[in-house]
Amino acid sequence: MRAIQGKAAVLLMAALLLGGCGSSSSPSSPAASPGPGTATTGAVNPGAPTITIKDFEYGAPLTVAPGALVTVTNVDAAGHTVTADQGKAFDVDVKGSGGTATFTAPSAPGSYPYHCAYHPNMHGTLTVK
Numbered sequence: 001m002r003a004i005q006g007k008a009a010v011l012l013m014a015a016l017l018l019g020g021c022g023s024s025s026s027p028s029s030p031a032a033s034p035g036p037g038t039a040t041t042g043a044v045n046p047g048a049p050t051i052t053i054k055d056f057e058y059g060a061p062l063t064v065a066p067g068a069l070v071t072v073t074n075v076d077a078a079g080h081t082v083t084a085d086q087g088k089a090f091d092v093d094v095k096g097s098g099g100t101a102t103f104t105a106p107s108a109p110g111s112y113p114y115h116c117a118y119h120p121n122m123h124g125t126l127t128v129k
């Protein structure tokens with residue numbers, strides 16, 4: 001009798017677990033929604049971290065939060081890119097004469113050196129922490 005009760009309990013647990021799984025996955029594409037605590041409004045953030053390219057230089061090193069939206073402004077006449085040295089952490093093309101672009105900073109903390117694909121002597125570093 002005791003064994004049967006135990007089996008029944010296990011079956012009940014399994015049913016509950018399955019039910020829980022089914023109900024939690026019913027909303028469409030939960031992976032697409034931002035994590036909790038992320039203030040993603042889509043509006044322009046005046047305090048957004050910005051890399052300003054001027055005179056073929058990226059300016060002072062920039063430190064941003066993981067996953068931050070980074071804006072790049074290029075005041076040179078020439079076009080530039082912000083291309084991560086390793087992997088494909090980020091890579092944006094920024095047109096000259098005031099062109100802008102945005103990219104999402106890596107989610108993993110660390111130091112991300114980058115360069116310009118057109119001018120290999122241009123180097124900068126993005127720090128994520």
Ligand SMILES: [Cu+2]
Nearest residue numbers: 080116118119
């Ligand atoms: Cu360049």
